[in-house]
Amino acid sequence: MKxxxxxxxxxxxxxxxxxxxxLDVSRQAVNAIETGKxxxxxxxxxxxxxxxxxxxxxxxxxxxxx
Amino acid sequence: MTNIMVERDGDRPLWTLRRVTGWIVGSFVLVxxxxxxxxxxxxxxDRGTGAHLWRDRIMLGVPVMVTAIFGGAAFLAMRRNWPRRxxxxxxxxxxxxxxxxxxxxxxxAGAIAAIALAGIAVPIAAWAGTDTPAGLILLAIGALAGIAxxxxxxxxxxxVIDDHERRANLYCGYAGLSTYMVLFxxxxxxxxxxxxxxxxxxxxLITALVAGVTFCIVRFR
Numbered sequence: 618m619k620x621x622x623x624x625x626x627x628x629x630x631x632x633x634x635x636x637x638x639x640l641d642v643s644r645q646a647v648n649a650i651e652t653g654k655x656x657x658x659x660x661x662x663x664x665x666x667x668x669x670x671x672x673x674x675x676x677x678x679x680x681x682x683x
Numbered sequence: 684m685t686n687i688m689v690e691r692d693g694d695r696p697l698w699t700l701r702r703v704t705g706w707i708v709g710s711f712v713l714v715x716x717x718x719x720x721x722x723x724x725x726x727x728x729d730r731g732t733g734a735h736l737w738r739d740r741i742m743l744g745v746p747v748m749v750t751a752i753f754g755g756a757a758f759l760a761m762r763r764n765w766p767r768r769x770x771x772x773x774x775x776x777x778x779x780x781x782x783x784x785x786x787x788x789x790x791x792a793g794a795i796a797a798i799a800l801a802g803i804a805v806p807i808a809a810w811a812g813t814d815t816p817a818g819l820i821l822l823a824i825g826a827l828a829g830i831a832x833x834x835x836x837x838x839x840x841x842x843v844i845d846d847h848e849r850r851a852n853l854y855c856g857y858a859g860l861s862t863y864m865v866l867f868x869x870x871x872x873x874x875x876x877x878x879x880x881x882x883x884x885x886x887x888l889i890t891a892l893v894a895g896v897t898f899c900i901v902r903f904r
Contacts, residue, residue, distance in 0.1 A: 634780070635776070637780065638780030639776040641780070641845070642845040643845055645904075646845050646846070646847035646848075649847055649904075655847055655850065657846060658846040660846075
């Protein structure tokens with residue numbers, strides 16, 4: 618699943634470690650999401666949405682849908 | 684166009700070099716010490732007969748090395764102040780991240796040390812003989828340490844890890860189970876048509892190796 622996490626992080630001048638700390642996950646988890654190796658769970662996706670103050674569908678793009 | 688930033692850390696190159704050097708030197712020392720301990724333990728187990736020397740070395744050497752490497756790694760990490768404690772004026776997320784890393788490290792080190800203690804105590808108990816008080820006490824210590832370590836580690840570990848690490852555990856468990864089942868049935872079939880000896884120790888070690896490597900690939904790549 619494609620996502621805009623890397624761009625959103627860069628806009629706020631956050632490192633992967635800083636974003637991981639804010640989301641309470643490991644830095645490798647952030648890296649795996651950004652590179653598309655891992656799709657976050659629904660609770661984590663909601664935390665990401667709340668952190669960036671955006672709806673989930675504006676961060677994650679389900680390319681196979683529709 | 685958005686400028687994608689890279690990781691920031693003022694003194695990262697020097698800090699990374701010192702950390703890597705420390706780990707390499709520390710690892711060599713630990714493996715050397717563990718090797719001596721393994722040899723002494725194997726000689727003790729062997730009782731001078733020369734029988735089962737290599738089997739006993741592996742049996743006792745693996746948990747001794749696991750204990751030494753993980754215990755030493757945790758010691759080095761703490762001595763080098765990792766995970767670094769944020770200062771009093773740090774953001775709340777930095778305190779949460781550091782606390783999370785410390786909790787995970789504690790659970791890992793505690794569970795592995797307990798299980799490795801069981802791995803050391805059980806073969807020594809077998810050597811001492813379960814018909815003696817010392818052997819029975821060692822066997823009880825090993826069994827209790829193993830069960831307590833697994834229970835405590837599992838409960839706390841699953842509470843402190845994130846989704847990504849749970850996924851690594853899922854892959855690790857699946858790979859380990861598949862490896863064990865395949866090797867077990869291959870051995871069973873092979874023993875029906877040949878006079879191949881049982882190789883349960885080798886199957887266990889290969890299963891543990893596959894599971895460990897799978898976990899590391901999914902968790903840390």
